[in-house]
Amino acid sequence: MRTDAFLAVMHELVAFVRVAESGSFSVAARQQGVTPSAISRQVARLEKAMGISLLQRTTRQLRLTEAGLAVLEHGRAMIAAAQSTLRVAEGHVGAPKGLVRVSAPKAFARHLLQPVLLDFLRCYPEVDVHLLVADRPVDPLREGIDLVIRLTDDPPQGMVARALLPVQQLVLASPAYLASHPPLRSPEDLMGHSCLAIGEQACDSRWRFTRGQDSVDVTVAGRYTVNHSEMRLEAIEAGLGIGCVPDFVAHAALAEGRVVRLLPEWTFDTNYQGMASLLFASSRHAAPKVRVLIDHLVARLQPVHPGP
Structure with missing residues (x-):
């Protein structure tokens, strides 16, 4: 059977599955909201389209042929797939789900x-x-x-x-570190300090600062390089040196005074912001x-x- 011809009898396939599952044209008709004779005609059209007998009808019962059993199995799967497709569509219209x-x-x-x-x-x-x-x-x-x-x-x-x-990105240091090291008044002063770089790229140890039309590039060095912002903040709090941390990571530490923001009048120019x-x-x-x-x-x- 051609695919387009089979699609034309999809309603008939549903009718057959209902009859096969209930064992009765009358029950299937009530489920479909039609008359038993209409259901019988639908099943007959499906048998004609497929060229095989699906049901053996007697006055007392309906029995599935071997072909009918196979069609029932595949028909159930097709109906289930169609229902699943409709549930997918529900996620794209109507209420959010x-x-x-x-x-x-x-x-x-x-x-x-x-x-x-x-x-x-x-x-x-x-x-x-x-x-x-x-x-x-x-x-x-x-x-x-x-x-x-x-x-x-x-x-x-x-x-x-x-x-x-x-x-x-904010440049930070702990109060303890600042108390034991030279003051930091300009970006150039970073060259005399231990700095914690991100270390993902070669340029991460070269820090650029801008202020209006001015820009300053400083090559920094330090004992610890780590590309995890929370770990870098912990190292800064521990007094290991000066480092940069995203503002949302540093927010609580700044509010609680565990770290101090440095060079606030300068913008730290980096790819990580x-x-x-x-x-x-x-x-x-x-x-x-x-x-x-x-x-x-x-x-x-x-x-x-x-x-x-």
């Missing part, structure tokens, strides 16, 4: 995203979230991620970017579950004010 996959850098996810996602899950009990925490570049289209948070002003082709909040953006596929028909999470993140993620 289903799974949303999100990716974000580790520190951002821990300090900023986690509380917002927990609040979202309380607000939308029919939506589930799978959070992938990764500092590596994530390809949302290839990896099946719905929303990606990344420091970028230039979204990849085929993606839309919604600005969330600016991320600033900028606008945190929410990336997602460009589509006029985003699923409600994705749209509500986008709106929630944009509304709830607010800039961090690091203080002095």
Whole structure:
């Protein structure tokens, strides 16, 4: 049977499955909301289209032929698949429901995203979230991620970017370190201090500062290099030297006086800061579950004010 011919008798297939499962034309007719004779004609049309006998009819009972048993098995699977497809579609129209996959850098996810996602899950009990925490570049289209948070002003082709909040790197030291080392009045003074670099790239030990039209480049050195912002903050608090940390990671330590912000009148110019953006596929028909999470993140993620 050609595929197009088979599609023309899909209603008949459903009728046959109902008859086979109930063992009665009358019961199947009530389930379908039609008359028993209409159900009988539908099954007959299916048998004619397939060129085989599916049922053996007697005055007392219906029996499935060998072919009927096989068609029943496959027919059930096809109906189940169709129902599953409709449930998938429900996640793209109507009320928000289903799974949303999100990716974000580790520190951002821990300090900023986690509380917002927990609040979202309380607000939308029919939506589930799978959070992938990764500092590596994530390809949302290839990896099946719905929303990606990344420091970028230039979204990849085929993606839309919604600005969330600016991320600033702050230069910090502990009060104990500052009390036992020469004062830091300008970026050039860093060359006389132990500095904690990120160490992911060769240029990470070359720090650039800007102030208005002025810019200063300083090559720093120190005993400890670590590309984990929370571990770098712990080393700074321990008095190991001067380091840079994202403002949202340093917020509590600054507020509690465990660290001090240095050179606040200068901007630390680095690739590890900028606008945190929410990336997602460009589509006029985003699923409600994705749209509500986008709106929630944009509304709830607010800039961090690091203080002095």
